[in-house]
Amino acid sequence: MGFLPANCHVNGTGTHSPWPMSAFMGRKLIGLHDKQKILPTKFFCGLGGKIKAFASRNSVKKLRKDRQARENLTLQTNKIAPNEDNGLEDRFPSEDDSVPDNNKVSPIDNLAAQGSITIPSRGAVLQACTVTSGLIAALGIIIRQVSHTASIEGLPILDCSMEVSFGFEMWHLELIAGLVIMVSSCRFFLLKTWPDFAESSEAANQQVLSSLQPLDYMVVAFLPGISEELLFRGALLPLFGVNWKSVFVVAAIFGVLHLGGGRKYSFAIWATFVGVLYGYATIASSSLIVPMASHAINNLIGGISWRYTSKSLE
Template structure:
């Protein structure tokens, strides 16, 4: 509430309707004579609403009835906003304007999942994807043994590893990580999509958690797409393109736009080509996992979330853990 500095005197006249049964309150008309009105606001926050509605304030100097009505309206609106708000100011403190952009930022931060939710979702999703890939590989193997015209995924793409595969893995990591970095600096739509995905997944995680969200999806996704679907569709360039397109489309959503799907398609082509060259699922698995880790680390040290944002995230996590 504001301050009222008065230098003068008041006259008070009791209304003739003070004893009315419909209005049990005593209504009084006050007049301010020869005074200085320094400031008055927040009256509705102190006096009862019925009393304030019947109070007539008639300043004869430096104030008008019209300005007081406007002042009274502002007080009513301020009282309503304070009532609807989830948090209240301490008594004696001035109300502060809230920037709409800050509210949007707080809503975005509150919508960020907690660390336990991210790790749980990553583990469950990766487990389901890996199980689906294993089932396809086993079914294709049994169908091939029975003489059906289906390629044996297990024989086409194995878990074998040779030393020259390490060079292929290193080349894929350098190619994909450098291309991602250049696109983040030059393609705004892709940068926004990547930022939205990283904020939702990586914001609440610790440094060691990055290993989990980098390697689990890398292993499971490559087991399904390059270890099962790629040989099932023919194990050639057409199969590489088809599986890469499916891989890209499935990366839409959660703030990621078509630019991110196009990027995922390009990455799928690179991993598919490496799989055809090596006939080993270890190559795309390792490349995918390391690229995920590099991208997460770069985002962590470039984003530098503010201290206030981290406090809000920690507060939200504490609330969720206490439920």
């Protein structure tokens, strides 16, 4: 069998043709690129028109389907009840409703969340109160005695025992009552309007009063009230000079020493304010009985009111 030329192919009739991409027209060899010379022009024009007509019909059908879909969506939207939106709002609360308001959290809840308050036992509280009050009172007595001795010896030191005595007159009762009403009213107002002060007071009261019996309140009210006034208004105030400048200086020291134990600067500001009132009463009466009685009674009122109003004991 002989070899076929490289450009020869077998056609459908078994004939080998060296021109696979050509066609015979009569006796003239014509290439396929000359197909327009073979096929009539009308054939191509008719074919293009049919394609365009088919595409136009498809576009019209698509537009009709889109229009029908929009109409169906509009009908479904109109069928929704007006109150359905409210139902959705009820089922899905807004962000403002789901987020808790920290400003509405009570001081007791804040302290419980922090977990920083340790409640000592009843015996520990009474022991600490007795020992601390005894030390403060002893310091006040020492300062008063030393100043008295130094004054007798002729040293330029004021005699604290002479400037502020333990004398008492009947009109002092009115001054004591006025101080008690003013301090208690101011405390009640601040507890309602100053959250930081309310939290500080709650922390201090929980630590001192939670484990006590009702009669123990007399001890923790009167011992600190008497001993603190003996030191601050009975010793330091006359030692610095019985004047308004000394009143504010001693009151500031008194306020700073009330920091700690869960009590913040708001409580120190409150203690400073109360110290100014007690200092004024000391200067006005020249008696240590007035600030001592006022301080002790205010402590007792504050403790009793906390016991019967605080939710931490429930």
